[in-house]
Amino acid sequence: MSNESDNDLIFKALAHRRRREILDMLKDAPRTTGMLCEAFTDMDRCTVMLHLKVLEDADLVIAKKEGRERWNHLNSLPIKQVHDRWISAYAGHALSILDQLKKDLED
Amino acid sequence: MSNESDNDLIFKALAHRRRREILDMLKDAPRTTGMLCEAFTDMDRCTVMLHLKVLEDADLVIAKKEGRERWNHLNSLPIKQVHDRWISAYAGHALSILDQLKKDLED
Numbered sequence: 001m002s003n004e005s006d007n008d009l010i011f012k013a014l015a016h017r018r019r020r021e022i023l024d025m026l027k028d029a030p031r032t033t034g035m036l037c038e039a040f041t042d043m044d045r046c047t048v049m050l051h052l053k054v055l056e057d058a059d060l061v062i063a064k065k066e067g068r069e070r071w072n073h074l075n076s077l078p079i080k081q082v083h084d085r086w087i088s089a090y091a092g093h094a095l096s097i098l099d100q101l102k103k104d105l106e107d
Numbered sequence: 108m109s110n111e112s113d114n115d116l117i118f119k120a121l122a123h124r125r126r127r128e129i130l131d132m133l134k135d136a137p138r139t140t141g142m143l144c145e146a147f148t149d150m151d152r153c154t155v156m157l158h159l160k161v162l163e164d165a166d167l168v169i170a171k172k173e174g175r176e177r178w179n180h181l182n183s184l185p186i187k188q189v190h191d192r193w194i195s196a197y198a199g200h201a202l203s204i205l206d207q208l209k210k211d212l213e214d
Contacts, residue, residue, distance in 0.1 A: 004124045004127070007121075007124065007127065008122065008124065011118050011121045011122040012122055014114075014118045014121075014189075015115065015118040015119055015122055017111045017114065017115065020111070020114065023193055024192070024193075027192075027193055027195075062208060062209060062212055064208075064212060073208060074193065075208075075209060076193050076194045077209070079189065079190060079193050079194060080190065080194060082121075082186065082189065082190070083186060083187065083189070083190040083194075085131070085134075086130055086131075086134050086181065086183050086186050087183045087186060087187060087190075088134070101169060101171075101180060102169060102182060102184070105169055105171060
């Protein structure tokens with residue numbers, strides 16, 4: 001995630017819940033495009049492939065061809081970088097304070 | 108971040124680079140709306156307030172009134188939850204493998 005254009009792609013990709021569901025599935029294990037199509041029966045193959053393209057453009061999915069199959073891997077590095085941008089090394093401490101502030105404001 | 112509708116709001120909010128810049132500024136310290144308007148001289152007050160509203164709807168900014176001033180605080184809890192959704196406790200190890208895979212694919 002070298003610049004803001006990359007970030008635009010990342011958040012555009014994450015903004016669609018079906019793409020988040022695809023990432024959820026890839027978190028468990030890499031899947032072929034065929035496996036993903038079977039898992040999401042309510043989407044046709046073209047739609048799944050379009051979602052994968054958006055995820056790949058954002059570098060959230062890395063595809064690796066093996067023979068005739070295309071294995072899709074989750075790349076969580078951009079997500080880690082999003083985290084590191086706004087959550088410092090003192091995250092645990094800061095988050096506790098913010099969590100308390102949130103509760104105070106909600107009371 | 109209890110459900111996917113909350114996530115829609117979070118990624119919509121993060122999708123705009125000016126809003127990411129506002130969060131960058133709030134990471135350093137809470138700011139009043141006036142301070143943010145002074146920092147972003149190329150945006151008028153209404154635009155800054157609209158961006159803050161989107162961030163607040165996504166729970167990424169928590170506003171606290173003190174007298175006539177409105178202090179905006181970064182709430183990084185949703186960002187931590189995004190991280191935790193796709194990066195497991197074994198993150199360090201997994202990220203190393205993925206990082207290597209990425210390098211292999213790029214070579």
